[in-house]
Amino acid sequence: MSAPNIVQTKPGDSSKTDFAGLLRFIVRNRALYIMLIPGMLYFLVFKYFPLAGSVIAFQDYNIFKGFLDSEWVGFKWFEQFFSYPNLLRLLKNTVIISFYQIIFTFPAPILLAILLNELRMQSFKRVVQTIVYLPHFLSWTIVFGFVYTLLSVQTGFVNHAIEALGGSSVNFLQKAEYFRTIIISSGIWKEMGWSAIVFLAAISGISPSLYEAAKMDGASRFKQFLHITLPGMTPAIMILLLLKIGHILDLGFEQIYLFLNPMTLSTGDILDTYAYRIGILGGKYSLTTAIGLFKSVVGLLMLVIANRASKATTGEGLY
Amino acid sequence: MKTNRKWVSMLVIAAMLTVVGCSSGNNGNSGTNGDPAPSPANAPSADNGGSTEEQSKDLSFTMYVxxxxxxxxxxxxxEDPTIAYMAKASGITPNITFLANANYxxxxxxxxxxxxxxxxxxxFGLTQGDGALDNDLILPLNELIEQYGPNLKQVIPQYAxxxxxxxxxxxAIPEPSNTPSSRLFFMRKDWMxxxxxxxxxxxxxxxxxxxxxxxxxxxxxxGEKDEIPFTMREKFSWTGDNIWGMWGISPYEGIELDGEVVPGFLHPNMKQGLAFMQTMYKEGLLDSEFLLNSAAITNQKIASGKAGTWxxxxxxxxxxxxxxxxxxxxVNADVAVFPTPRGTGYDGPIGAVNFKVNKSYLVMKSAKDPVAVVKFFDWLFSEEGQIFSELGVEGINYAEEGGNYFYRQTSEAEAKTEWRTVLKMHAHNEKAFAAKYSGPEYEKMLNAIEISNQEGLESLTMGMPAVGQNLFNLYYEFHEPAARIIVEGADVDQVWDEFVKDWRAQGGQELIDEMTKWVKENKQ
Known part of the structure; x- marks a missing residue:
C-alpha cells in the first residue's frame, strides 16, 4: 500500500478559520474521500449499528416487543452466566484450546510458507500449494466425515492399522483425552495451506536485492533466512498474531460443535458451544448476547495488552 | 476553485432535498399542512374497504409453511398447476410462502x-417455541369452526x-396422528x-x-463378527427412546413423581434403562459409536447389513x-417393527411418547380474513381435499378409473409437488392409503400403525409452551452423566442420584415447579 498522493494544504495556517480550511482540504482530495464512503458505510451498517443491539444483554429480550420495549433487567444474565456451575470448565477449555491454537496452529502456515519458499522447482511449489490449500474449501461437516472415517472403531483406517499391528482399537472420538489433539490437528490440516498465502505474499514482498547483497557477502541459505526472510515476515506475523490474541475466546464454534459429544464435554465444551446449547436451542437471546459481550470485552483487553507488549518488544503493533 | 463551488452547491442541494423530503413526509402523515389533498392515507384504505366486498367471490389468505x-x-x-387446482377446487387462494425446513x-x-x-x-402441536401463542397473537377458533368447519368437526377426533x-x-387446526406412539423398535426379522x-x-x-x-x-x-446388535443416533436422540420406554420413561416428557411433575429423566425408572444400556455397552450389544452416529452414518450401518435392531x-x-x-x-431381507418389550419388574404403560397431533395450523389475530382460512382447511378435510393432499392432482400425480386410483410416486419429485405433504391434515384415508401403498409396503405400513396404536406413553406436559419453560437448556444436562454411566460403567445409582440432586439445585427445581403449576392449571 503506497501512500496516496495527497495534496498538502495546511489547515489553520492561514488567517481563515480551521473549518473552512478543512473543508477546502476535503474538497481538494474529494476523489479519495468519495472512495472512502463505501468502506465507512460498510463498517457503520454492519459493524457499528449492530453494536447498539448489545443492549439486549441487559434486557429480557422478547422478539415481539423488540429492543425498544423489552424489559430492562440489569446484570441478571451476567449473574446467571457467572453462576453456571461448570463455568470454570468452560473457561478452562476455551483458554486451553485457544492457547494450543496459538502454539501449534498459528505457526504451522508460517513454517509451510517458509518451506515452500525454499523450493527450487516453481511447478512443484505450485502443485503443493494448491493441494494444501484445497481443504479450506471443505465445510467442517465434511472434514468431520473424513476424521470419522479415519478414526471410527468399526470401520476406521487407523484402528484397523492398530489391530493389524497387534494393538487393541481405541474409540478416539468418544474419549475426552484425545479431543483437543483431534481439534488442533484437523484445524491445522484444514486451514494451514490457506493461511500460508498471506505469509507467502509477505515473503514475496521482500526485495530480491537484499538476497543478492547477502549472497555477495557470502551469506548461507540459512543466514539469508534468518536475517532477511524472517525479519521481512515479522510485521505480517505480528499483526496476525495480535488479531488471533484478540479472538482468544473465539475458537470456531462450528468445528468444535461438530466434534463434541457427551463423552468429550469435559475437555471440549467451550463458551461458544455452551452459548449455542443454552441460547439458540433454548431461545435465550439475551443470555447469549451477554456471553458474546463478555467474550468481546475479554478479547479487547487481550488485544490492548498484547499490542502494548508487542510494541515494547518488537516495535510492531496494530495501531 | 470553480469546481470546488460546484461540489459544495451540489452537496447543499442534496442536503436541502433530503430535508424537504423528510418534512413533506411528516406533513403528509400529520395532515396539518392544509394540503389540497389532505388525506392520502385514508384514500387507499377506503379502496381496500371497497375491494373486500368484491373479494367475497375471491377469498385468499397468506400462509407460511x-x-x-x-x-x-x-x-x-x-400459475403452479397444483396450487391453481387447489384454489379452484376450494374456492380460496392460499398465498404460500415456503421457509427452509431445517431452521423453520x-x-x-x-x-x-x-x-x-x-x-x-x-x-407442531402448540409447542414449537415461536412465541406467538405466548404473546397472545393467536386467534381462538371455536366459533369459526362451529360456523364454517363442518368437515373439521366431523373428521377430527376429540383427542386431537x-x-x-x-x-x-x-x-390451532390439528392434524390427528394415526401413529400416536411416536417411535417403534425395528429389527432384521430375517436375522431373527x-x-x-x-x-x-x-x-x-x-x-x-x-x-x-x-x-x-x-x-x-x-464370517466376521461385525454385527451391531442395536444401533442408535448421537445425542441420545429419539432413536433410542424405546429402551427407556420399556420402563415407561420418555426422557423429556413430563411424568408424575411424588406429587410433582418432573421431566422423565428424573424418574427413578430412568435408571433401569441406563443400567440396561450399560449392560448392552459392556457386552458389545450397543453400537460402540452411539454418541457419534449421524443420521447418514446410522442409515449406512443399517443399509450395509451390520445393524440388527434400532x-x-x-x-x-x-x-x-x-x-x-x-x-x-x-439378501432376502425382511425389516419389521415389533412391539416394545416389557422391562423387568415394571408393569405400567410402555412404548414411546404419544404425539396425538402431528402438525397444526395456527391462525394469527392479525389475519384479514380468518373465515377464508377456516373454510380452506375445512376443504382439506373433505373427501376431495383428502385425496388431493395425499395423491395430488389428477393427470399430474395419479389417474382414476372406475373409482380406483392409480398413483405414481415418482411424479411427486418430477412435478415438484412433494411439499404438498404440509397440507395433509387427516389421519388416515383408506382409499388414498391403498392407492399409495401396495403389497409388502401396504402391510408394513399397516403393521406399524397397528403397533403404534397399541402402545405409547402419555406425556403430562404435551402442549406446554416451550417459551414458558424458562430453563429449557437444562434438558440436555443429563447427556453427560448418562454417557459416563454407559461407556465408563460408572455406578448407576450413585452417579444418577447425584446428578438429580445437582440438577434440582441448579435451577431444575424451578422448572419442575413451573411444569407442575402448568399441568395443574391446564390439564386437571
Whole structure:
C-alpha cells in the first residue's frame, strides 16, 4: 500500500478559520474521500449499528416487543452466566484450546510458507500449494466425515492399522483425552495451506536485492533466512498474531460443535458451544448476547495488552 | 476553485432535498399542512374497504409453511398447476410462502421479529417455541369452526382437539396422528429367523438374549463378527427412546413423581434403562459409536447389513426395508417393527411418547380474513381435499378409473409437488392409503400403525409452551452423566442420584415447579 498522493494544504495556517480550511482540504482530495464512503458505510451498517443491539444483554429480550420495549433487567444474565456451575470448565477449555491454537496452529502456515519458499522447482511449489490449500474449501461437516472415517472403531483406517499391528482399537472420538489433539490437528490440516498465502505474499514482498547483497557477502541459505526472510515476515506475523490474541475466546464454534459429544464435554465444551446449547436451542437471546459481550470485552483487553507488549518488544503493533 | 463551488452547491442541494423530503413526509402523515389533498392515507384504505366486498367471490389468505427440504414451485405460485387446482377446487387462494425446513422455527421468529405476520402458519402441536401463542397473537377458533368447519368437526377426533385446546379455547387446526406412539423398535426379522428365534422378544431380558444371539450367531453370514446388535443416533436422540420406554420413561416428557411433575429423566425408572444400556455397552450389544452416529452414518450401518435392531418413527416402516433391499439385492431381507418389550419388574404403560397431533395450523389475530382460512382447511378435510393432499392432482400425480386410483410416486419429485405433504391434515384415508401403498409396503405400513396404536406413553406436559419453560437448556444436562454411566460403567445409582440432586439445585427445581403449576392449571 503506497501512500496516496495527497495534496498538502495546511489547515489553520492561514488567517481563515480551521473549518473552512478543512473543508477546502476535503474538497481538494474529494476523489479519495468519495472512495472512502463505501468502506465507512460498510463498517457503520454492519459493524457499528449492530453494536447498539448489545443492549439486549441487559434486557429480557422478547422478539415481539423488540429492543425498544423489552424489559430492562440489569446484570441478571451476567449473574446467571457467572453462576453456571461448570463455568470454570468452560473457561478452562476455551483458554486451553485457544492457547494450543496459538502454539501449534498459528505457526504451522508460517513454517509451510517458509518451506515452500525454499523450493527450487516453481511447478512443484505450485502443485503443493494448491493441494494444501484445497481443504479450506471443505465445510467442517465434511472434514468431520473424513476424521470419522479415519478414526471410527468399526470401520476406521487407523484402528484397523492398530489391530493389524497387534494393538487393541481405541474409540478416539468418544474419549475426552484425545479431543483437543483431534481439534488442533484437523484445524491445522484444514486451514494451514490457506493461511500460508498471506505469509507467502509477505515473503514475496521482500526485495530480491537484499538476497543478492547477502549472497555477495557470502551469506548461507540459512543466514539469508534468518536475517532477511524472517525479519521481512515479522510485521505480517505480528499483526496476525495480535488479531488471533484478540479472538482468544473465539475458537470456531462450528468445528468444535461438530466434534463434541457427551463423552468429550469435559475437555471440549467451550463458551461458544455452551452459548449455542443454552441460547439458540433454548431461545435465550439475551443470555447469549451477554456471553458474546463478555467474550468481546475479554478479547479487547487481550488485544490492548498484547499490542502494548508487542510494541515494547518488537516495535510492531496494530495501531 | 470553480469546481470546488460546484461540489459544495451540489452537496447543499442534496442536503436541502433530503430535508424537504423528510418534512413533506411528516406533513403528509400529520395532515396539518392544509394540503389540497389532505388525506392520502385514508384514500387507499377506503379502496381496500371497497375491494373486500368484491373479494367475497375471491377469498385468499397468506400462509407460511416449511418447504420439507424439497423442491418447491417458483415464480408466480398461482400459475403452479397444483396450487391453481387447489384454489379452484376450494374456492380460496392460499398465498404460500415456503421457509427452509431445517431452521423453520428460527425463520418464523425472524419474520415475527420484523413484524411480518402471515394469516396462518404451520406449527407442531402448540409447542414449537415461536412465541406467538405466548404473546397472545393467536386467534381462538371455536366459533369459526362451529360456523364454517363442518368437515373439521366431523373428521377430527376429540383427542386431537384436546391437544390444541387451552382453557377451552381451540388455538390451532390439528392434524390427528394415526401413529400416536411416536417411535417403534425395528429389527432384521430375517436375522431373527436365521438364528432360530421364532417370536419377538416380550421382555427386556428376552430382548437382551436376542441381541446376544445377533452378536454371536453371525446372522449376516459374512464370517466376521461385525454385527451391531442395536444401533442408535448421537445425542441420545429419539432413536433410542424405546429402551427407556420399556420402563415407561420418555426422557423429556413430563411424568408424575411424588406429587410433582418432573421431566422423565428424573424418574427413578430412568435408571433401569441406563443400567440396561450399560449392560448392552459392556457386552458389545450397543453400537460402540452411539454418541457419534449421524443420521447418514446410522442409515449406512443399517443399509450395509451390520445393524440388527434400532429405533425409528412408525412412518419409516417401509423406508428401512427399501434401504436394506436396495443396498443388498441378493439378501432376502425382511425389516419389521415389533412391539416394545416389557422391562423387568415394571408393569405400567410402555412404548414411546404419544404425539396425538402431528402438525397444526395456527391462525394469527392479525389475519384479514380468518373465515377464508377456516373454510380452506375445512376443504382439506373433505373427501376431495383428502385425496388431493395425499395423491395430488389428477393427470399430474395419479389417474382414476372406475373409482380406483392409480398413483405414481415418482411424479411427486418430477412435478415438484412433494411439499404438498404440509397440507395433509387427516389421519388416515383408506382409499388414498391403498392407492399409495401396495403389497409388502401396504402391510408394513399397516403393521406399524397397528403397533403404534397399541402402545405409547402419555406425556403430562404435551402442549406446554416451550417459551414458558424458562430453563429449557437444562434438558440436555443429563447427556453427560448418562454417557459416563454407559461407556465408563460408572455406578448407576450413585452417579444418577447425584446428578438429580445437582440438577434440582441448579435451577431444575424451578422448572419442575413451573411444569407442575402448568399441568395443574391446564390439564386437571
Amino acid at each position: 416449511p418447504d420439507q427440504a424439497k423442491a418447491v414451485p417458483s415464480g408466480n405460485l398461482l 422455527v428460527d425463520q418464523l421468529k425472524l419474520k415475527f421479529a420484523a413484524s411480518e405476520f402471515p394469516d396462518v402458519y404451520m406449527g 382437539w384436546d391437544a390444541v385446546t387451552i382453557n377451552g379455547q381451540i388455538m 429367523e436365521q438364528l432360530g428365534i421364532t417370536e419377538y422378544p416380550k421382555t427386556s431380558d428376552e430382548f437382551l438374549d436376542l441381541l446376544r444371539a445377533i452378536r454371536d450367531g453371525d446372522p449376516n453370514q459374512n 429405533g425409528a418413527g412408525p412412518s419409516s416402516a417401509f423406508f428401512f426395508q427399501k434401504l436394506v433391499s436396495d443396498a443388498s439385492p441378493g
